[in-house]
Amino acid sequence: MAQWSTVEADHHQFTIGERQADTLAVAVESSLFDAGSDFLTVRTGVAYGPVSIGVEILRDQPDSTLFEDWENVAECTINASTLCVMTLQGDPVQDFTDLTVIEPGRYRVRVHARGRDANWDMDVTEPTEDYLVQLWPVPRTQGFLRLKKTDTAWSEVDPKIPIATQAAARESVQAPNPQALGRPKLKRLVNRNSVSRFQLRNFTAVSDVAHLDRLLAEKLLALRDDELRSVAQWLPRRALAKAGLLDIEWVSNAVTVLEAGLWERPKDIYAAAVRAMTGGDPEIPVTQIVSVFDGQKPVDPVFGAMNALIYGFDPDPAVATFLALHGTLLAYGPQWKDLVNELEAAFPRIATWTIEGS
Template sequence: MQTLFRGEKHVGYNQFHLGTGTEPVEGWTMDDCFAGQRNGLCGAAERGQLFLITGLHTGNVPVTVELHETAPPVPDAPDVVEVSFPITRGPVGLFSGFVDDHADLGLPPGFYRVRYCADGMDAARAMDCRIDDASALDDYLLQFWPAPAEPDRVVRTGSEIARHWHDNAAGLPSPTRTPSQRADDRARDPEHARQRAIELNLRRAGQRAPGPLGSIEFAYTLALVDDDLADHLTSLPPDRQRGLALRTAHRTIAGTGLDRVAWIGDVLPRLGQAPLPGVFLDESTALAALAATPKVPCTVVTSPDERRAPTLAQAMALPALAAVTHPDATVALLETVHHALAAAGEEGYRDVLADLRFASADPA
């Protein structure tokens, strides 16, 4: 067992958060985080975020975060809930409620079960605000361990305020759109804005003249690491682009061990020849299926972009299967390469580029 954090975090409006990145992700609501759940204390419905409810309204609360190899015994706490939490990209931080305070947990990407344990919630609710040197009346424990995804559950309920939040979650309508679809509706999505900024900066710097390549969503990835290869690949005829996309997707899936996952390996012989099953067509749906698969391989690589973030290779590789099927051959190739580079990471992206150069070279 590793203790990743032990200390006090500031809460505001009965909440603090755990999430990926160095800043809390904006664009979601509390209802988004709890929709479709049984429990109302630990909201995990938004990918990459945990919305954590406390008894105290405002002030500091003691928090401990632990990482275990397997499921630990359930602590003797009045209120206990569990959720599943896939982490596809780090860093993972603990964020105070409405205060600029971030603690990097050093939690590696992977598929986790999370247990949230609370003690003293009713007493802290009655206190409302903890100020000056007042003693803490509530405390919180987060326990992580690797495990396939399963529905959230309420393990134990001992406080009135926890019962209230569970009832509130049960009354929320089930989500009708996947996290990927909701993200498409959020123009202020930080990752989307970052991608667009990189593309624009490249063009402004003269590294890529405006043109067909600049209009492709993921073209910037290859342009960043090998501008000449990007130009060469986009000049190839569509049939060769399709062939390279298929080759790269197969290489990426095999390189991350996903070809040994039955429901993924089954589609590989027909990739590009038959429609993909629906599970592959939405990234969040595919990731949820992957997270629920027992003994799925998990490999952490370093992202080959300017962030150098720890990244789950399998989560980066899986969307390559859908990318191959894009109706535009140029887009299919460049999007497949984008996912291949992300899955290979800083450690292996040069091998991806070398294979593309070799396979796309004109015959002697």
């Protein structure tokens, strides 16, 4: 019988695996989870907040009768001596006592998910998504299998693997190289402990920036945390100025708070920014420009500027930098090279740094 509890999703994810697993060492990518030799990082629909999770330890492979109750089901193999359910920051959920007594060895892990489309990219205070994780020992490593998929969350990162039939459920299916799918695989030039649990190279904002300016993305990935924090502080003012919003009092005050080094984003700033992004603030003009990431899709620069402000407060400096940069690039639109020039002028190390092999 499964043990049920909740885990806090953070940046659309939580992890199951070894406490000290290197979650950047991804071998399998899918719409449901990324996995390495000793972990799975599950992708959630909500950006932040609790999700329900059940964990069931089995003696052998279960049947497929549960599939009709779930929207996405996939499985892979991991090796483990100890396992836990944990947050992005590595904090374990203590409720899953069954995981603490499993024997060291090789385990097949089947993840079931539902509800991920309901509150996509939202902050929630109550669970709106359910996950059932089943584990059983196996004698050898088997590849990734997708067993069911009817939801749309994270579909853009799915490998081109068909849904396995029940008759072939025990067969290994290897994921193609993600580079072959046209998604840049950014090399990590340094390892910063603060982002070791965040799969930054698979982050949509990093991929978008890399498609636009690969060298810039690589240089930013190589910056120290204090340098990244400075960039994250610097970007929102440029985005908001480009969108014509700095003359609004609460916007100007919010930028001042950010630049003062207060990383705990005040709730009133977040609420005001969300209202502005959704057209609920009469002071905020509505305009459209061509998206820098999609030459045909129109985008409101206010959306990008407000995102730069919101995410500039992120406690992880690398995440704050790339999300704020993503939003600022949206605010600049076709003039995005002007932003790169301003960024290099403000941070000469970025301008002069040559990345080996670039």
